Amino acid sequence: MPSPPPKLSSRMFQKSVHDCPYCSFELDRADLTCSRCQSHLETLGPLPKDGAVLLESIMDLAGLLQGDAEKVKKMIARSEKKFPQLKLIFCSIVCPENFTPNTLGWWMLNQGTNPQLTWTGLLLVDPASSQITFQAGYDLEIFIDRRKLETLLTECGQWFTLGEWSTGAEKFFQNLHLMLKNAHQESREIEKQALKLL
Amino acid sequence: MLRAQGAQATYLGTRPSSFITDRSSLISQEKKMSLESFLRHQSNIFGTDVFVLLETLPDLPRDESIKRFNKTGDSWSDQNWAIIAYDPKSFRSPFVVSGGPFLQTTNSEFLLAEIELLQDLSLQSWSNKPDIDFLARQVAGTLVFFARARDANVNETVQDLKVQANAERHAQESRNILFTGLLVASLFSLVIGGIICRKIYMSQRKMLFPETRWPQRLGAPYSGGSSVKYHFEPPAQ
Numbered sequence: 001m002p003s004p005p006p007k008l009s010s011r012m013f014q015k016s017v018h019d020c021p022y023c024s025f026e027l028d029r030a031d032l033t034c035s036r037c038q039s040h041l042e043t044l045g046p047l048p049k050d051g052a053v054l055l056e057s058i059m060d061l062a063g064l065l066q067g068d069a070e071k072v073k074k075m076i077a078r079s080e081k082k083f084p085q086l087k088l089i090f091c092s093i094v095c096p097e098n099f100t101p102n103t104l105g106w107w108m109l110n111q112g113t114n115p116q117l118t119w120t121g122l123l124l125v126d127p128a129s130s131q132i133t134f135q136a137g138y139d140l141e142i143f144i145d146r147r148k149l150e151t152l153l154t155e156c157g158q159w160f161t162l163g164e165w166s167t168g169a170e171k172f173f174q175n176l177h178l179m180l181k182n183a184h185q186e187s188r189e190i191e192k193q194a195l196k197l198l
Numbered sequence: 199m200l201r202a203q204g205a206q207a208t209y210l211g212t213r214p215s216s217f218i219t220d221r222s223s224l225i226s227q228e229k230k231m232s233l234e235s236f237l238r239h240q241s242n243i244f245g246t247d248v249f250v251l252l253e254t255l256p257d258l259p260r261d262e263s264i265k266r267f268n269k270t271g272d273s274w275s276d277q278n279w280a281i282i283a284y285d286p287k288s289f290r291s292p293f294v295v296s297g298g299p300f301l302q303t304t305n306s307e308f309l310l311a312e313i314e315l316l317q318d319l320s321l322q323s324w325s326n327k328p329d330i331d332f333l334a335r336q337v338a339g340t341l342v343f344f345a346r347a348r349d350a351n352v353n354e355t356v357q358d359l360k361v362q363a364n365a366e367r368h369a370q371e372s373r374n375i376l377f378t379g380l381l382v383a384s385l386f387s388l389v390i391g392g393i394i395c396r397k398i399y400m401s402q403r404k405m406l407f408p409e410t411r412w413p414q415r416l417g418a419p420y421s422g423g424s425s426v427k428y429h430f431e432p433p434a435q
Binding site: 010040110112118127133137146149158160163 | 409419424426428
């Protein structure tokens with residue numbers, strides 16, 4: 001039986017840098033705390049050991065999608081079928097006190113009980129603060145270009161401004177699907193080149 | 199311009215008394231007698247007159263010569279006839295001209311082809327002179343065949359065969375066109391089918407990203423967090 005190819009360093013594929021979810025300071029790959037604000041995950045509070053939430057594809061806690069959830073679910077399912085490693089989530093929620101959409105999304109991903117959390121992408125919408133954020137697990141974030149992601153969020157936000165919540169979400173996941181297809185192609189090329197050199 | 203000075207070509211005059219006029223002594227006396235006897239027999243029994251003229255011929259254009267031979271043949275014979283005229287001093291191959299009642303219903307293409315073949319066969323590789331004896335006998339036989347074929351409606355059959363051959367040729371051409379069309383259509387279908395199958399395959403194909411090694415950030419086990427966010431204008435109430 002042929003042995004699986006060796007795991008390559010994420011550095012080879014990394015498309016963007018990372019900022020601290022608290023203060024947006026640029027982080028090194030392996031910083032355990034932010035060198036500016038000294039924050040880390042447990043700054044938010046300890047991760048729950050019991051009652052951790054199973055993340056579902058559509059978590060419309062703010063009731064934005066109403067009857068149109070199926071459209072968004074369909075788009076998510078299409079991407080998950082094409083990219084079986086991934087799990088994509090849409091979440092609308094009014095952030096509780098002490099949380100921003102960034103930190104809340106981050107916390108949700110790290111406390112979830114789903115398998116493949118490192119391959120999960122979470123689109124979180126807070127209608128109260130009019131913010132959208134996209135959080136990705138370690139495995140997925142490598143292949144997402146920050147600039148392209150910003151463009152997708154901008155377009156999504158424009159739909160939200162019109163009150164078209166489901167359309168905005170649908171468009172986001174549709175464009176994300178295309179972005180991931182390109183990213184996949186590029187990553188396979190890089191992998192091929194890298195394995196040749198090994 | 200007439201090359202012959204003095205003696206007039208036989209075919210320009212009245213019908214000769216014998217079927218062979220050999221002023222150039224091309225064939226031997228024995229052969230001459232044998233051939234004469236044969237040709238007389240053909241004439242008496244089968245109504246086919248074959249005249250052999252071996253002499254200096256006027257140097258006329260070919261078409262003109264043939265025209266004159268045709269006229270001569272019609273005046274010398276009221277049966278089926280042929281004139282074989284050969285000038286041993288010239289480089290021309292023998293003239294073979296035929297005519298008579300049988301030509302009206304004969305497949306002239308076929309006859310001409312037959313005569314051409316006989317002329318080729320009469321050429322002797324060891325000599326630059328044609329075998330006139332062979333040619334005369336074969337031409338006589340051919341005319342007899344065509345005359346009898348006319349009577350037996352073989353000419354109609356030959357015509358029918360020609361029509362049939364044409365029809366078969368057309369059918370073959372149609373088959374070829376059909377076959378080519380089918381081939382092109384098959385290739386086209388194959389290509390389209392291939393494209394469609396590939397599209398289906400590509401749409402069904404699962405895409406897997408490479409597995410990588412990554413360090414944890416900020417003490418988080420699954421996600422290192424992101425500050426990519428967007429502020430949108432709240433929708434109008």
